[in-house]
Amino acid sequence: MAVDHAAAEVDHLAAERAAARFDVEAMKIAWAGSRHAVDVADRMARLVASDPVFRKDNRTMLSRKDLFKDTLRKAAHAWKRIVELRLTEEEASLLRQYVDQPGYVDLHWGMFVPAIKGQGTEEQQKKWLPLAYKFQIIGCYAQTELGHGSNVQGLETTATFDPMTDEFVIHSPTLTSSKWWPGGLGKASTHAVVYARLITEGKDYGIHGFIVQLRSLEDHSPLPGVTLGDIGGKFGSGAYNSMDNGVLRFDHVRIPRDQMLMRLSQVTREGKYVQSDVPKQLLYGTMVYVRQSIVADASKALSRAVCIAVRYSAIRKQFGSQDGGPETQVLNYRTQQSRLFPLLASAYAFRFVGDWLNWLYTDVTQKLEVKDYSTLQEAHACTAGLKAVTTSATADAIEECRKLCGGHGYLNSSGLPELFAVYVPACTYEGDNVVLLLQVARILMKTVSQLTSGKQPVGTMAYMGKVQHLMQSKCAVKTEAFEARALRMAVNCAQNIGQASNQEEGFYERSPDLLEAAVAHIQLIIVTKFIEKVHQDIPGHGVKEQLQNLCNVYALYTLHKHLGDFLATGSLTPKQGALANEQLGKLYAQVRPNAVALVDAFNYTDHYLGSVLGRYDGNVYPALYEEAWKDPLNETVVPEGYHEYLRPLLKQQLKLSRL
Numbered sequence: 001m002a003v004d005h006a007a008a009e010v011d012h013l014a015a016e017r018a019a020a021r022f023d024v025e026a027m028k029i030a031w032a033g034s035r036h037a038v039d040v041a042d043r044m045a046r047l048v049a050s051d052p053v054f055r056k057d058n059r060t061m062l063s064r065k066d067l068f069k070d071t072l073r074k075a076a077h078a079w080k081r082i083v084e085l086r087l088t089e090e091e092a093s094l095l096r097q098y099v100d101q102p103g104y105v106d107l108h109w110g111m112f113v114p115a116i117k118g119q120g121t122e123e124q125q126k127k128w129l130p131l132a133y134k135f136q137i138i139g140c141y142a143q144t145e146l147g148h149g150s151n152v153q154g155l156e157t158t159a160t161f162d163p164m165t166d167e168f169v170i171h172s173p174t175l176t177s178s179k180w181w182p183g184g185l186g187k188a189s190t191h192a193v194v195y196a197r198l199i200t201e202g203k204d205y206g207i208h209g210f211i212v213q214l215r216s217l218e219d220h221s222p223l224p225g226v227t228l229g230d231i232g233g234k235f236g237s238g239a240y241n242s243m244d245n246g247v248l249r250f251d252h253v254r255i256p257r258d259q260m261l262m263r264l265s266q267v268t269r270e271g272k273y274v275q276s277d278v279p280k281q282l283l284y285g286t287m288v289y290v291r292q293s294i295v296a297d298a299s300k301a302l303s304r305a306v307c308i309a310v311r312y313s314a315i316r317k318q319f320g321s322q323d324g325g326p327e328t329q330v331l332n333y334r335t336q337q338s339r340l341f342p343l344l345a346s347a348y349a350f351r352f353v354g355d356w357l358n359w360l361y362t363d364v365t366q367k368l369e370v371k372d373y374s375t376l377q378e379a380h381a382c383t384a385g386l387k388a389v390t391t392s393a394t395a396d397a398i399e400e401c402r403k404l405c406g407g408h409g410y411l412n413s414s415g416l417p418e419l420f421a422v423y424v425p426a427c428t429y430e431g432d433n434v435v436l437l438l439q440v441a442r443i444l445m446k447t448v449s450q451l452t453s454g455k456q457p458v459g460t461m462a463y464m465g466k467v468q469h470l471m472q473s474k475c476a477v478k479t480e481a482f483e484a485r486a487l488r489m490a491v492n493c494a495q496n497i498g499q500a501s502n503q504e505e506g507f508y509e510r511s512p513d514l515l516e517a518a519v520a521h522i523q524l525i526i527v528t529k530f531i532e533k534v535h536q537d538i539p540g541h542g543v544k545e546q547l548q549n550l551c552n553v554y555a556l557y558t559l560h561k562h563l564g565d566f567l568a569t570g571s572l573t574p575k576q577g578a579l580a581n582e583q584l585g586k587l588y589a590q591v592r593p594n595a596v597a598l599v600d601a602f603n604y605t606d607h608y609l610g611s612v613l614g615r616y617d618g619n620v621y622p623a624l625y626e627e628a629w630k631d632p633l634n635e636t637v638v639p640e641g642y643h644e645y646l647r648p649l650l651k652q653q654l655k656l657s658r659l
Ligand SMILES: CC/C=C\C/C=C\C/C=C\C/C=C\CCC(=O)SCCNC(=O)CCNC(=O)[C@H](O)C(C)(C)COP(=O)(O)OP(=O)(O)OC[C@H]1O[C@@H](n2cnc3c(N)ncnc32)[C@H](O)[C@@H]1OP(=O)(O)O
Pocket: 093, 106, 109, 110, 111, 141, 143, 144, 149, 150, 151, 152, 153, 183, 281, 282, 284, 285, 287, 288, 290, 293, 294, 297, 376, 377, 380, 428, 429, 430, 431, 432, 435, 439, 443
């Protein structure tokens, strides 16, 4: 008798859900942060999913031009809905998230507006923000140049003050000074916050921000002296190609003096440069803000990939029966679990550390308002380090999820290739991950050097103050082992640098070790914040237990993956390392019956997930089959090109065979 495999697969997800040992609705609240957050997200996700304009299943088949136009259409429609429905800022931002198509809007809200808020005076904010809030102007963030991205102090664009006219002259003196990469610049933006070297009274005062109009508000044509366009196609089909990353050159473009962002420093009518009493690093404030939001985004991207891979692994069956009986769900294979469950745990870990980072950022911002700059370094180290570690891990994890889905994971309809292509530049933008980790390492070295002077480290570096204890202790397998590993790696680096002829040379020589020390420090933060989370009062049947399991999985997996560090620094014995691995295997067995429910708790609609493999109903095979027929190649039975290229070839073979 023919078995209806499709119906059986659907039943499988129902059975998986029934087997879960915790309250999924309560876990949704733990994941989202509150009942309110679940409800708003749910409403916005459904609003987007039910609107045909937001359709995205055909995205990978569109040409670049059509994709870009589709992005403009979606952005305009999203704005129309936001205005019509009078959505709050929270609702509007969620709606944009669920539209799920990178575009100029991300940079307008994500960087242009924050740059003006952070670096503009009150007067400047009053003038520019209402225009931006109503989309009467569209802005982007033009910092990176063709020749320099990481090295912000090396930017070449100039802004020279002309006291005769009370204007700045913005100029691109070389090819390498062309602005290159800014999202939204290529085709959409009318304005940009441009970072340029401020020159006044013949002196170069370094990098400052300026608001510059680029295009006419009448017909969108570039203003005189402005050359701009798109920088070209990027990695993957669909994916980040919806974004118009741009190139921009200035030929002596004049802007009024009051378009220099003057909160941090000013140029007077006479051309005098006046430095405010705030640290100059606040110029980098927009990057700090975006880095913390990128950490929150990491858990979103990772949880999407994991949701697809877990559901599909519960549906997919291979081997296990020699006599025609049911085969084994691939989710039951120990190898599948040991590859997948650490990623599931990482999604939760990144979510909670992202929430904490958001709290830290808000706290630092409030302190800055009352001129307390004491936590600026902590904010920089945490945002830079967490951005680097979470984005690298997430990019690797999405690719691992693709492999976990076997051949079908390679199809666009799995959603994973596009997710990877959209996500992977997060390892580069907003600071290359290596460059950012070296920033963390510098701060670690500074902290170690201050230990002898008796200065007590604070915040996430406070553990380094326990130096006497941590350098000697034999650790149990818990946070202390992570603290000892991080501290000992940092101290080793500092000792090695100390032996070099000078500090800079030592830092340069030891930079590969410094990277690893920085990663160890950041992983300690992630583990610590996860532990703090599970120590909170978490309502709902079984929810706390599940989170405790995932926390242990994250910690033990990290330990297992970096066992070399723990052993080399003597933070663990080989026996402890082996025991930790044993324990990890046992934890996977506890996660297994809850895996599907744990990804259901992310509460993603099928629209947002965009994957036939990750469908909520588990009806994978009919959907895959149906999806294939939608490909433009299947519009005709006989392909275009048959008459030109296939038929002559086949006829020729026929003639040859008759010879
Ligand atoms: C609604 C949507 C919301 C959000 C959007 C979400 C996601 C966005 C989506 C997509 C993103 C798309 C595009 C991304 C856009 C971009 O990529 S914009 C460009 C980003 N560019 C970079 O990140 C450049 C990286 N480089 C740097 O940050 C700096 O050049 C550097 C930090 C590497 C080096 O700086 P320098 O001034 O040269 O030197 P230093 O000697 O190393 O540092 C001097 C001191 O300053 C401290 N410091 C450095 N950075 C910061 C900071 N950000 N904050 C605070 N302090 C900082 C440093 O620690 C030194 O301190 P000392 O005490 O030792 O003097």
